[in-house]
Amino acid sequence: MSTKENLAEAFAGESQANRKYLAFAKKAEADGLPQVAKLFRAAAHAETVHAHAHLRAMGGIRSTVENLKEAVEGEGFEFQKMYPPFLEQARAEGDRAAENSFKFALAVEEVHHGLYQQALSAVEAGADLAERPVYVCEVCGNTVYDAAPDKCEVCLVPKERFTLIG
Amino acid sequence: MSTKENLAEAFAGESQANRKYLAFAKKAEADGLPQVAKLFRAAAHAETVHAHAHLRAMGGIRSTVENLKEAVEGEGFEFQKMYPPFLEQARAEGDRAAENSFKFALAVEEVHHGLYQQALSAVEAGADLAERPVYVCEVCGNTVYDAAPDKCEVCLVPKERFTLIG
Ligand SMILES: [Fe+2]
Ligand SMILES: [Fe+2]
Ligand SMILES: [Fe+2]
Ligand SMILES: [Fe+2]
Ligand SMILES: [Fe+2]
């Protein structure tokens, strides 16, 4: 394989290791093993350093306009092409956990697609977006401006389950 | 594809989207676009929700002993099997950025492999690791107990480039 392909594979591996170790850290905390949890968090931080170094080495961080175009394309792929057949298959298998997970992600990627398109238009016109608070639902990832809704439109949890993004 | 395979692919996609969006957020800050940066951070947070939901749906979070075994295996694969040929290929292509990125990751995964083995032994013997501070090098990911070294053994930067993990 070429170095370009190797960087892509290494970025994929480091990205997934980071996410796993953060999940394993929470599990270790819940198991009453705070120092093991800290080790998982430390390794997760190191995998962030590796993932971002690989991403820079592959020229993956470009101008914000280019980055927004890539984000719009990625979100479009996920909600239009990737998640619909995944959702169908989970229903066919009767896997309710997977079905819910795919359903929430599909709905939220469509939201992200729209938000990134607005941001792209603003930056192409030479301006930042207007300053507004952004909230994210901890259950489905729903991403909304200004205020958390009384009930999440995607997964129906109450507004207390939303986090304000700093 | 089966739902099991679809969950693995969706987890890989969500994990990489999160890492990209965090990198794009830093670039947007540097470009003087703080609200676009905030949108990238919000979407990154949402992709964390998705990645962890998919990981739970695929049964990917088990007991801490099982999680540590998976971590030991993953780190072993990376430093013994994955990174050595990647490093060779980068040298053959004369790609210095990739060479450095692979070299640092290879060295640090070997460190992680040892640290996770110690943790596994402790937890298998029924105890947490002893409480100690953990520091991570922001340049190479080197992960050390107790204190940052005067000079990073892996990438040679001074101790100021280490971060204490909370
Ligand atoms: Fe790594
Ligand atoms: Fe998204
Ligand atoms: Fe929600
Ligand atoms: Fe997502
Ligand atoms: Fe590692």
Ligand SMILES: [Fe+2]
């Ligand atoms: Fe270092």
